[in-house]
Amino acid sequence: MAQTVIDTANHIAAYAAKAARAQVVAAYPITPQTSIVERIAELVESGEMDAEYIRVESEHSAMSACIGAAAGGVRTFTATSSHGLVLMHEALHWASGSRLPITMSVVNRALGPGWNIWADFTDSMSQRDTGWIQFYCADNQEVFDTIIQAYKLCENERVLLPAMVCLEAFTLSHTYMPVKIPDQEKIDEFLPPYKPKWFLDVNNPFSHANLVSPEWYMEFRYMMQEAMENAKQLIPEIGKECGKYFGFEHGGLIDKYKCEDADLILLTMGTIGREAKIAVDNLRKEGFKVGTARVRVFRPFPKEEIRKLAENTQMFAIIDRGISFGMEGFLAEEIKASLYNHEDRPLIAGFVAGLGGRDVTFKTIEKIARKSSEWMQAGKVEKETLWVDLRE
Amino acid sequence: MAGSIKELSKEEYLLKGHGACAGCSLAISLRLLFKALGNKIVMVVPACCTSVIPGPYPYTSLAVPVQNMLFEATGATASGVVAAFHRRGIKDVTVVGWAGDGGTVDIGIQALSGAAERGTDFIYICYDNEAYGNTGMQRSGATPYGAWTTTTPTGKKERKKDTPFIMAAHRIPYIATACSSYPIDFINKLRKAKEIEGTKYIHILAPCPTGWRYDTSKTVEIGRLAVQTGMWVLFEIENGKFKFNPPSNRLIDKAKRRPVKEYLTLQGRFRNLTEDDIERIQKWVDEDWERYCKLASNQYV
Structure with a gap:
């Protein structure tokens, strides 16, 4: 047993x-x-x-x-x-x-x-x-x-x-x-x-x-x-x-949640992906067409799946718990690189969050989604990489 | 135990076509390693001359399995191989770590110390040409005082690290020094080490004509002089018990040792030594011998 x-x-x-x-x-x-x-x-x-x-x-x-x-x-x-x-x-x-x-x-x-x-x-x-x-x-x-x-x-x-x-x-x-x-x-x-x-x-x-x-x-x-x-x-x-x-599959290369009809997809890794599901459920109740995709495998990078995911959506909001200094979040880098030769490129915004163990709760993620949604409606990403909850 | 070269196996596991320099004592020592232990050995070889001289893929002149490894990782890697063989019930294979002086006394000393402290059942051999030979003769912790290297162009200012005694502090069951000019001694030490369980450490002085700046025909002579002048001492420490080996055991009387000057002046790397330097080296050698003689009479390290 x-x-x-x-x-x-x-x-x-x-x-x-x-x-x-x-x-x-x-x-x-x-x-x-x-x-x-x-x-x-x-x-x-x-x-x-x-x-x-x-x-x-x-x-x-x-x-x-x-x-x-x-x-x-x-x-x-x-x-x-x-x-x-x-x-x-x-x-x-x-x-x-x-x-x-x-x-x-x-x-x-x-x-x-x-x-x-x-x-x-x-x-x-x-x-x-x-x-x-x-x-x-x-x-x-x-x-x-x-x-x-x-x-x-x-x-x-x-x-x-x-x-x-x-x-x-x-x-x-x-x-x-x-x-x-x-x-x-x-x-x-x-x-x-x-x-x-x-x-x-x-x-x-x-x-x-x-x-x-x-x-x-x-x-x-x-x-x-x-x-x-x-x-x-x-x-x-x-x-x-x-x-x-x-009995458990965990989603292959990318664990997708409510992405089929989503205009905005939150891309995450690790536990932030689990928290993002709660945020998606909450936002859906308010009428946002939002989904989340958790990248389970970073190497080999699932380029093809990212491209498929990009086809029916307007925007990617990428949450990175890490930063490549002088560039941007690691996941954001890879996703952008995957899409360069692809015709259906959505708008992409990068969010750096949760460094050094700072909590990223569903509330933080909802905030990220709302900001992304604003940019999506305006048709323009105002900030390529936004540091979330940063003391300035 | 072998008494003469004639008793050794005719099998060769260092094959023809290797790329060692003319007069390289490492090639001699490798050949002797195989004469002593045969081909039921697995070698772990870090970055050193031995990672280059067997030749590049798809060729090799070493007819035993070799795990080539990172510079500082011989001890740890050997621990892994020993554990794997233990798990698989492979009992008739000896694991040999074979590393240069840089990979042993400097960058590799942590992994070696760890392996020795854990009592890893293997033979570790440091072939010591007293500098980073593979990269073109830069100073190492094993370079002797006064020696020219490419990073000590006016001569090294510090003394050679006493690595066999660092290993003695690990209380491993067997430590020995050797020199490629005394093949039977080296072979017998390897054979003895093979029969002992635990970590065995053999430090072999490996004269290097390319780096030491002497004629390639003089490798055996230089090694003999190192021992005859007492600059290199043949001994073993078995379960903490110190013992001189021939011919060093006949050199306890200072008068029997040739002056270090005879060894030093034959080598271009010591060209910059002053008379004062030579005197200083002689004094250090004599002091070391006093220490060794005390150990030999008290017997325990």
């Missing part, structure tokens, strides 16, 4: 690693990720989780140990946040370039200075070019299901790339929610034991991640791009399969 537990997203991430039968975990503690690795340590030491936990001395070493373990032919897991993720940056490139299907949960936290431990996407957004698949979750059930799905996706021969499953600090990491945990046999059926295509085998020696000259380097990079395109195709398929097995 599947069981329902009430727990935090961090503990749920630990249970997902266990349910996925991760064989080696290498991780270093950082607030607010700590309760993931603490729970894994408990599970491993009590014998409930049949894995080896390498208590490394830094996040750089955490990812390096995962690379070694994955190259050794086992399923690996790690978790980090914020400065830990940024310290890993070099090894992130090495993991994806080595085509190792490592899964990592990232607790999205702001970067210092000043020290701030609250929710912000800048940590993982600034890793967008590392060749990692990136999922962003909106509730604890989605965290569990996505970790399981991530392994299935990454280990697929057509993908063989690592994945981050991102969840926001405190809003999810330390918030208790009911989560349905399926039977282990069902999970094993959906995600069979890891069979590596290759590993560091003395009977079949080769030099992995060897020196590559200009003659070949581009081809290797092209294959990574192809793998990302394959992932884009596989994510909705695996999501549907997971839905059939366990």
